[in-house]
Amino acid sequence: MLAYDWNFSAQVQHVTAPAVDYGAIAPTLIVFSGACISVLVEAFVARPARWSAQVALMLLTLAAAGAALGMHLYSRGATPVVTLAGTVAVDGPALFLWGTLLALSVGAMLLIADRTVEPGGAFTPDAAVRPGTAADRAQAVGTLAQTETTMQTEVFPLFLFSLDGMMIFTAANDLLTMFIALEVLSLPLYLMAGMARRRRLLSQEAAVKYFLLGAFSSAFFLYGVALLYGYAGSVQLSRIAEASAGTDRPDTLLFGGLALLIIGLLFKGSVGPFHTWTPDVYQGAATPVTAFMAACTKVAAFGAILRVLTVGFEGTRWEWRGLLWGVAIVSMVIGAVLGLTQTDIKRMIAYSSVAHAGFLLVGAIALTSAGLSGTMFYLLAYGFTTLAAFGVVTLVRDADGEATHLSQWAGLAKRSPLTAAVFAFLLFALAGIPLTSGFTGKFAVFSAALADGMAPLVVVALVASAVAAFFYLRVVVLMYFSEPAADGPTVSVPGTFTTAAITLGVVVTLLLGVLPTFALDWAALGGFAS
């Protein structure tokens, strides 16, 4: 309406600021403030003190956001709150996913902040140096003496901005807010992917690839939003749902819009066949960043998928669900089969994440309360397992940095039994062996899917799990049953931060496998605000 009224001064008086429920959105505000302060720290704090200041700020921010979340839950429970003129919904799923994101980012932050495993930290102090030059080689071999000065700390504000984007992404109740959150979460990630200290060329390739493909997917998303706006006259999910209920509007716009929108989301969640960036970016990015992306981006993307499908498109589920069946199957098959052929451990976990994205989609399209809580539980479980797995990957190193080629992992159990045991446990969790969170998550998701009449899909998923188990097992075989190579990698003694992150991941993986009740109850706390 505003745009058509040329009498601007008259209009101003009619604008009333929307009511803002500051208590409900406090966690995102705190993270956002933390990110802004972090930029200031980067600008004004002297270099030697920057790392400590940033780490303290990160911990403080995450703790404060967690406390705000806890206070909100304690005082108001999971009663849905829709605020900011209906653009943000703080409801049960949003709260659970916020909690998940904050908890996972504690682990990711610890990995990012570590600067003893890779002397000086995993990030290049000078990203503009041309790869392969003498200057590049000099910065790659960060010596312990340089540790204090060369830690790249601008990764911290980027990390917080991205996290804030993810949090808003999962709570966005209209598609424009969702799009803005998508950009806020993505842009820092593109940069972070290109900041690895070692193998600069690979890292830059990852960043460019992620950026170009990400830009494409954002365009898809935006085009979808436009079509849906054309269909419903609104970008609010609930309005779209209302519009699609028994009208004679053209279905082409609705389903065309949904298709484009969902492609954008599936891309972010690295669901096959929209996964092609995943292996390259996982491999090229610095491993702590990969851990952050693998754990948190998936949570954000699936949070959004769940919300869009449940709130916006539940009424038309019979029209689109068949297609997503197909997507889920493709994703599971691609992840499981291509994972078999990988020789690089990071690429292998990347394909495993594609397979897991397929499993998650199976739960996400169930559109029942069990499906919702199961999928969210799966996100929590998978996030911590994969975080810890990447944490272990950072530890196995040779002179050229991380030893990610699978053959270099041979006989690891003999050299460092504890690292091998931890990694074997995490692999069993990824494979879904009982007494790990991986099994509980699979059970929750598949039982929801089966109860919703998707038995064939569940059988396909289970067969895919069996295939995927082979490549996890292959690593266990290498570590335990093979003889170590003479010039194999050594396992770094992890610093406090990495130890804490891996311990956190392993403990949660075990806890959610043995006593998952509290998390399951929390995930089932409430449905979406409509």
Place this chain on the structure above:
Amino acid sequence: MNGGAVLLAMILLPLIGAAVVALMRTAPVPAKATGLGFALVELVLAAVAWSGYQPGGGRLQLTLSVPWIPAFGTRFALGVDGIALVMIALIAVLVPIVMGSSWAERLPEGRTPAGFYAQILVLESLLVGVFAATDVFLFYLFFEVMLVPMYFLIGRFGGPRRQYAAVKFFLYSLLGGLVMLASVIGLFVVSGRRLGHGTFDWAALARIASTIPTSTQIWLFLGFFVAFAIKAPLVPFHTWLPDAGAEAPVGAGVLLVGVMDKVGIYGFLRYCLPLFPVASRTLAPLVLVLAIAGILYAALLAVGQSDMKRFVAYTSVSHFGFIALGVFAFSTQAQAGAVLYMVNHGISTGMLFIVIGMLIARGGSRLISDYGGVAALAPVLAGMTLLAGLSALSLPGTNSFVSEFLVLIGSFPRQPVFTVIATTGMILAALYVLWFYQRVMQGPVRGAAVVGALDGPGAATAPQAGAHRKRINFPDLSIREIAVLVPLAALILLLGLFPQPVLNVITPSVGATVTEVGLTDPVGQGGS
């Protein structure tokens, strides 16, 4: 008296033992002794459980149930019937024997006995758990997790092709397990529709079993069937067993073939039959065909084996066919025979495996053709092998005869054709056992492994008549080895002559199972 506490203790104790033993990595002998000590305490606990069980009492006894994951309708519920109880007793008996037989096992380089004994204890705990679980979810959990210690036992401590065998074993079992998971989840969903809330409680599921539509039952049955048929294993799902059995270290092999495979048959009895009665009756011919095919096919392959451990694995597949025949004949007599057979097979095949392991430890070769005339050098070893072999071919007077006979006479009224065909398997059993014994033990001293042991490698080509004087390198059984074998030999004879105490425990439970399938015993047959 809360009997469930005994079962819980039987699950926890070996785990504690494993943790203790694993910490004693640098002290091999105390580690082995500690492991054996825990296994013996476990045996005492098994005796307590046995004495606490009342045959003919409740369907499930020694129960214990605490809430676990309410969202999945699952409880940590333990309990045993007669079938589970005898299997748990078998485990408790076999584990100390396995430990004794592995005392001087030559492990691959860099592996410690502490690791081996700890894994055996973990496996024991999980095996007890899988038989004691009365909650389908809990059963599934143990069923899958027990793969992990066995995988490490084969892969870390096994023979030359251990990697291949371990992965093959794990993937086969995992695939079966995941197919079963689909059915487990299906069962949960179905129970949710019937009862209003999903449950995994075995007794509750058995009560609603007959109300589940036939087509649903068949799908769910097939999911369980695939897992159990791989585990049992039935032909054509058996190909992992010869590899795993041959490459596994002897101790693990005994538990693999003697106990773990029985989980498949036990699963048929405890889960498939009572939970899917209509499907079990409908699909029984399918299982019977596989069982009969297994008896004959595996027996023929056993005749042709050149590797001694693979030979034992194939004889086991053949025996499993008999057991499956007994289970799916749906009469109390046949099923009681089948359960007794499970116990007897564990004892006799366990003994056969162990004596063959002792033979291999002396000769350094697994090939039958490398041996000959061992009886002249090691008469006690030969005698023990003969006893185990005769039990494997079900000679009257040995334990297996009782069970095989019960299976056959129990099956005949309902399945005469299948039973008659199965009987020919007994002839093949006599063939493979006796021919094996003849080649390895009898005749003149010959074969690279034996002659090499006599005169050193150089003399292998020219055996001398006077070689007997230098027999020090192919010694007869040591005191430890005899002590390991005597309990098994005693059980073979004891259960051959007085099977009734065990049958008394088994029969009421299998009688209840037959009733749960919705059938009555054929005329003229009742519980024994």
